[in-house]
Amino acid sequence: MQYKLVVLDMDGTLLNNEHHVSNANKEVIHRLKREGTSVVLASGRPYESIYPYVKDLDIDLPIIAANGALIKSPLTSEVYYSSGLPINLAEEIIEYSQENQFPISLYLDGEVHTFNESMVKIHWELEKLNARLIDKFVGNRKLFKIIYANTPQKIEQAYIHLEQKYKGKLYITRSDAIYLDVMNINASKGKALYKLMDMLQISSHEVLVLGNSFNDIAMFEVAGLAIAMDNSPQEVKDAANFVTKSNNDDGVAYALDRYINNVKV
Numbered sequence: 001m002q003y004k005l006v007v008l009d010m011d012g013t014l015l016n017n018e019h020h021v022s023n024a025n026k027e028v029i030h031r032l033k034r035e036g037t038s039v040v041l042a043s044g045r046p047y048e049s050i051y052p053y054v055k056d057l058d059i060d061l062p063i064i065a066a067n068g069a070l071i072k073s074p075l076t077s078e079v080y081y082s083s084g085l086p087i088n089l090a091e092e093i094i095e096y097s098q099e100n101q102f103p104i105s106l107y108l109d110g111e112v113h114t115f116n117e118s119m120v121k122i123h124w125e126l127e128k129l130n131a132r133l134i135d136k137f138v139g140n141r142k143l144f145k146i147i148y149a150n151t152p153q154k155i156e157q158a159y160i161h162l163e164q165k166y167k168g169k170l171y172i173t174r175s176d177a178i179y180l181d182v183m184n185i186n187a188s189k190g191k192a193l194y195k196l197m198d199m200l201q202i203s204s205h206e207v208l209v210l211g212n213s214f215n216d217i218a219m220f221e222v223a224g225l226a227i228a229m230d231n232s233p234q235e236v237k238d239a240a241n242f243v244t245k246s247n248n249d250d251g252v253a254y255a256l257d258r259y260i261n262n263v264k265v
Helices: 023-034 047-057 087-099 117-127 152-165 189-200 214-220 234-238 251-259
Strands: 005-008 038-041 063-065 070-072 079-082 104-108 112-114 143-149 170-176 179-184 207-211 225-228
Touching (some): 005 189, 023 038, 023 047, 023 251, 038 063, 047 117, 070 189, 087 104, 087 143, 087 152, 104 117, 112 117, 117 143, 143 152, 152 170, 170 214, 189 207, 189 214, 207 214, 207 251, 214 234, 225 251
Parallel strands (some): 005 207
Antiparallel strands (some): 104 143, 170 179
16 A cells, blocks of 8 residues: 555654654654655644654644644644634633642643643643643633643543533543543544645545554544554554554554565564
8 A cells, every 4th residue: 555644643652751753763754755655743732842843853744733623834834724622611621620630731822821830840841841820711812722630540530521521512532541631522633634634635545644542543543544552552552453563662663664665574
């Protein structure tokens, strides 16, 4: 199969546990580009945190950010798609987090806000972003995503409760065992991928996707070939066509060499 587009999740997939792109993964991406295969990054991260990686890898296609709530060009800053949370529902999600003591952050257009000092440190360590500490939400700017942080058990409980309560009203997923993401019902990595495919005039069977978490399953359902990382939860592996090595073992390079570069691995 000749794949024209490769879509890569970032944390737990393209990035190792130190949040770096390995030399092997860099090399395979550059090789794909030289041979005419397009590469796109799709992440739950805000655009501003994805952009430095795109620049370093010399990727020029639009970035899928905030789990598909934003599609934006790294070359011109043109926004191809954006979907913000309804303010009334966002206020309910924020209120629930505060009542149940979930540290949360808000992904706004160009900024990250949080009510918790612990999250300020996390955003810097993980995303190299200076999150703004606030004590009140003011709904006068587009809000792309709300993220909850807690133990896997607490996140699972919140996911079950919120997904049931807001089914058909909000898109709720988990980007990691300790993170729960809340977006507009019209946002997901899968829906964003559909829009990008339409822009590029590419069909599903020409798309290869790699990911490691629950928010990547929406892309798996779109792509011609879905590849999960070895560090993925079992449910994510079950949704994929193939399981590659872990993010710490150059799993992206291993899979792309096998399925695109025809390297015997």
